[in-house]
Amino acid sequence: MITSTEAAVMPEAVAAPARPPRGPRRRARRDRAGYLFLLPWFIGMLFTIVPFFASLYLAFTDYDLLSSPQWIGLANFADMFRDPVLLKSLKVTFVYTFVSVPLSLAAALAVAMVLNRGIKGLPVYRAVFYLPSLLGASVAVVLLWRYIFGLDGIVNAFLGWFGIDGPAWTSDPDFALTTLIILHIWTFGSPMVIFLAGLRQIPVMYYEAAAVDGASRWRRFRSITLPLLSPIIFFNLIQSIIASFQTFTQGFVMNNGGGGPANSTLFYNLYLYQQGFNQFNMGYASAMAWTLLVIIAAFTALTFFTAKYWVNYDN
């Protein structure tokens, strides 16, 4: 459902068109070739478009998967406001997004800046730091995480050296979401790689000139790095918010598909899945999916709106 915002955020990515061939016949031939290359995309789109509109229709029906859908108008949407579990899942998702996205972007930027200082073996370090983001949403790593944060896990053993009696990180409802947020922060790899590419594009002469003028490190960061990097930060921010609102695997694996303990890791998408597939309320689940789309669109629009105050596009 979510289309990439890449083109919109990075105007420089839009390449200037090649000089068009002259004559209508030539143009037709050129177009045919173009559509031919697009064909796989069109075929692929069918598999997206059809379920897309099917779910829009189902959102207004009572559909239990086994009997045919019954049109009920807006009842599913009205029910959502009265569903305490849904409100709980929204809260979990919001807390997760608004805590973990800024922290993981900060971590990504910090590591990118360290790596940008021209250390030897950069590709190796880059790969090492990128690796977790490939694995972070995978079942194996979430399980590994469960062991690291287990009652007798590494984290509690470490805390034990300082005389701290660590909590039950994964089974205590007060800590389970925190544990997942830490996992998310650790998977800062893809924004980091993008930050790194952005940092490399900042001309060194700016820093040299600033250093000559006696600017401190912090000053150089504030006045050169941040403004010139702001389009990249903006891009990463939007990508991360969108991805984070759709979190599923972490909550699913942490507590055997239940979003526990006590629904403390019941992400919105996890609850949607439970409604659709465990409780046979596919109409309600579809309504939830479309509501999530609206929520994500609203936050993306809000971020775009604020962009003019802090994103710097003139080079």
Added chain:
Amino acid sequence: MRATGIGLVASPALAACGRGFGGGGDDAGDGVTLNMVWWGDATRAEKTQAALDLFMEANEGVSIKIEYQDSGPYQDKLATRFAAGDAPDLMAMRMDSLREYADRGALLDLNEYSGAIDLSGLSDNASTLAEVGDSVFGVPAGLNAIGFVVRKDLAEQYGVAVPDGDTWSWEDLAAFAKGITDASDGAVYGTGFEAQTLANIVVYTRQRGEDFFTEAGELGVTAATVQAWFELIGGMRDEGGFPPAGFFEQIGGSPDQSYIAQGKLASQIIPTNNFLGYNAACGGNLALLRIPGETQGTRRGQSIDCPHLWSVASASAHPEEAIRLLDFLTNDPEASLATGTTRGVPANASVAEEIKDSLEPDDQLATDYLIALQGEELPRSFTYPPGGSAVFDFLDAIAVEVEFGRQSPADGAAQFIEQAKQAIAG
């Protein structure tokens, strides 16, 4: 996995790598191809295939296309296949999903085929498991119950006598548990099980003279019983016999990884068909006891359960062949010899007796436990109403709230009843 899924040791870790199954209609030549699906591991598949080979030998022209995967994705896939109008002929059906499917006409009423399938060999306790009104929508693929296993070696080491498993009370359990924890100085907890596992609280509810779900498909359990259950566990926890809040981090998992095999617990509740695996993991030191309170309660609490049912889709193009296969799996001793106890004790009592001697000793013990239980007067249990799986979700959340003291047992119980009633009412 959930309360009724007792009897299978499935890890959600496999959730992402289940075997796909799809497309059932590739009839080979002029014969009939049945599509049969279940959840389970490769060992179960091997044993099942052996039985199916016997069936195909005896039934020329019928071939069987099997598909299996882990229980979580199985559930999703099955629902999706029904939605797509591509239902399998014969399928494993979870107890708590039965009415979700049956009430919507998706399953075949076996009573309409009573000439083709003989269910007279099943005990009343077994044959009523899939009964809804006057219809029968499935046959237990095997039978199990829950049992209490106790580590005899730990009891001996800490000088605590193992109580008499037929007559012990919940107080006896608490005393035993406290004794172990005290004597081991907290290294081993005397007992531990999950408050939110439906199979556990259901037995306790029945002992108090209530049905968790009533015959009319309503919630029968009262707030007082749920509160007493929370307080029973909370009391043992306060005394030290039961582990502190947050101790149970990993639900499910294999017997080898269980807390009792690791020596962190001296006793716990297991599905009886897993006894072989658990006893092996515990070095053969387990005693199999009944659930406490069976002789002190208003009535018996234990019931015969099944890891899953076999059901036939009402949309099956080959219902007769599917039913013939189901009859074979249920009533032919050769079939049960091939499958063993992978899905519990054979539902047909005489088949169970017949294959018992060929089983391993631990399996025989569990089988005896079940055969004995079936011979006793147990109050009938009623199947889950639609919405039953939501009831489990509520119980799961509230039990944790109570475990961590975020809600009192009384408040938690009241909230559970309110939410569960709402879920069942739809």
